[in-house]
Amino acid sequence: MALAKGDREMSLAELREMVRRLQARGKGRVDWGRYEVEYHKKFAIPFACVVFGLLGLGLSLGSKKEARSAAFGLSILVIFVYYVLIRLGEQAGDTGLLSPFLSMWGANILLGAIALVLLYLNHREAAFDPLDPSHYAILLTKRYAIVPGVRRRPAPALRSVPRRGARPVVVVRIPRMRLPLPGILDRYVARSWAGHFLLVLAAFWSLFVLVNFMDLFDEIQTNHIKGVTVFRYYAFFSPGILHLLTPVGVLVAVLITYGVMSRRNEITALKAGGISVYRAAGPVMALGAAVCLAMFGASEYVLPPMSREATRYLNMIKGRPVQASSVESHRWVLGSDGRLYNYDYLGPEGARRRDRITLYGLSIYDVDSQRWQLRDVLYVASAAWNGMSYDVERGWRRAFGDRASFHELSRARTREIEPPSYFGQEERAADTLRFRELQAHIASLEALGVDVIPLRVQLHHKLAYPFVCVVMTLLGIPFSFVVARRG
Incomplete structure (x- = not known):
């Protein structure tokens, strides 16, 4: 029995056929959009090489020698922005928020337009530096500073103030407190x-x-x-x-x-x-x-x-699952069956191997969600996962209600605790x-x-x-x- 192909495993012809078939059935863009998105994606990502080439050329044509190294660092940010736009566009196209064409080609169109503008400015201004914000301010000043037909009003002349007779002035000289401030070399290097x-x-x-x-x-x-x-x-x-x-x-x-x-x-x-x-x-x-x-x-x-x-x-x-912890890492975890888990520490081996963990100071609370009463409490000093179950040591168990009981545990083996993957942590x-x-x-x-x-x-x-x-x-x-x- 052949497995059905996903949209990423389909060829261009298969994607077009799937889109045509779903449209013939009267399906909306939400149903066939992801296939159309994948179709455009197969062209948009390879074409990004051309866009990146133009954008890199526009960023590297600076008047300063440092512009090339700075443009190299900036290219990493450009790649980051491109892939974020591609991912967001893919999600928007799959859900029908954007057209499949715009969702995949939008990043190329945006970055390509920026590249063409930079190349035009480099061609127009010989000393243009794409990495210097002051050059953009100069271009805007040249564009909007002089407006035909508008003349500036001359500044009003200052009226002369008659001089008064000279008056004696007492000057008190206070020695300056010179602090050891950084010199020109220090500021330049810093x-x-x-x-x-x-x-x-x-x-x-x-x-x-x-x-x-x-x-x-x-x-x-x-x-x-x-x-x-x-x-x-x-x-x-x-x-x-x-x-x-x-x-x-x-x-x-x-x-x-x-x-x-x-x-x-x-x-x-x-x-x-x-x-x-x-x-x-x-x-x-x-x-x-x-x-x-x-x-x-x-x-x-x-x-x-x-x-x-x-x-x-x-x-x-x-x-x-939701985890709550204090500053000393006493953790609370909600189990899949509604029980509450509280443990003092997850063994160091748990951070390296998820199949071998040890829970220290483990308490399990079984609460009746209908009457909000405590039904059972299990406490063990340690619970070590052996691959199939937990080996618990030094604990006790207390049941409440009509069948109230209490008994101690010295050493036992149980499977009622959640598996190690449930207590997985990344910190x-x-x-x-x-x-x-x-x-x-x-x-x-x-x-x-x-x-x-x-x-x-x-x-x-x-x-x-x-x-x-x-x-x-x-x-x-x-x-x-x-x-x-x-x-």
């Missing part, structure tokens, strides 16, 4: 480093979000997630992404800054003027230390609440806790007899990872001169 750092960080962030969005797109469509939920997820997830990518951005920014200065012989000019390389590296070292302190502050006060919110929205996108404890909170969390888990070595590693990671920015700065300075000599 401005160049900051520009490259922000550009690299934005490019890496765009790639990270693009890959992550493509990975979640099918689940977003399957679970009918609203766009505002996706936007909030990436808004809360972005600080964690930037925290992860910042050391790499620092290294690349140092390589570019001093590499460009060396290629322009600016380092040679500084040496000729009596300024050493160590003095020229001072601004970047100070900026690296400032970024290091900012990263530690962010990991303490920004990342923990942001990570908790990002995990909450990620559970919505993936269709997972690490260190991402949602501050340094002091993580220390207290480790102490509480040690009292339960849990292996806390992975958490201690994460505790030291909170201190060590921000310092990587200083290390990357020290590594980048000598390597930047090698990059300049060898290209």
Whole structure:
């Protein structure tokens, strides 16, 4: 028995035949739209190579030499925007909100129009720089500043004021307090480093979000997630992404800054003027230390609440059960049968292997939803998944109502607990806790007899990872001169 092909497995002729057949039956665009969208998609994405070529040419034809490298970084953002438009257009075309042609070709039309405008401006203005916003302001000024037939009124002349007799003036001289402000060299190097750092960080962030969005797109469509939920997820997830990518951005920014200065012989000019390389590296070292302190502050006060919110929205996108947790990671999960699960900690092996998890301090509450009464409570100190069931240790069980009972459990095996996939989680404890909170969390888990070595590693990671920015700065300075000599 042959399996039915999906719209992505069909050829062009099969797609056209399917659209014609559904239209002949009187079906609406909602029914045959996805086949028409897939038909146009097979042409629109290959044609994007032409659009990207024109757009890249328009962005690279700048009057400054730095425009080419900046355009390369901007191209990553262009790719991100294109694929987001393609994905949103595909969803709008499948649901009938847009015509199939416009949903697939809209991104090409928009970016192609921008490319043609940039090429026209480069042809019209010899000194036009597409990456300099001031050039667009100059063009608008030339276009609207002079209007034929309109003359400006001359400014009213100032009436002369009769001079009065000279009066004695007492001048008190107060010595100025001169603060050690950054000099011209410091500001020049810092401005160049900051520009490259922000550009690299934005490019890496765009790639990270693009890959992550493509990975979640099918689940977003399957679970009918609203766009505002996706936007909030990436808004809360972005600080964690930037925290992860910042050391790499620092290294690349140092390589570019001093590499460009060396290629322009600016380092040679500084040496000729009596300024050493160590003095020229001072601004970047100070900026690296400032970024290091900012990263530690962010990991303490920004990342923990942001990570908790990002995990909450990620559970919505993936269709997972509702999870509620306090700052110390005591979790509440609603089971598929209506029971409530509460556990203190999910074993470290659970973050690495989903088929081998251990739940510590697990309590299961069976509530009668009709009368809102507690029917049964099961507590175990640990529940370890062995592949088919859970091995529970040191617990008890109490039943309420007409058949009230109580008995203790020393060691047993049960299948009434939800499988490991139900307790799947994407976060690490260190991402949602501050340094002091993580220390207290480790102490509480040690009292339960849990292996806390992975958490201690994460505790030291909170201190060590921000310092990587200083290390990357020290590594980048000598390597930047090698990059300049060898290209």
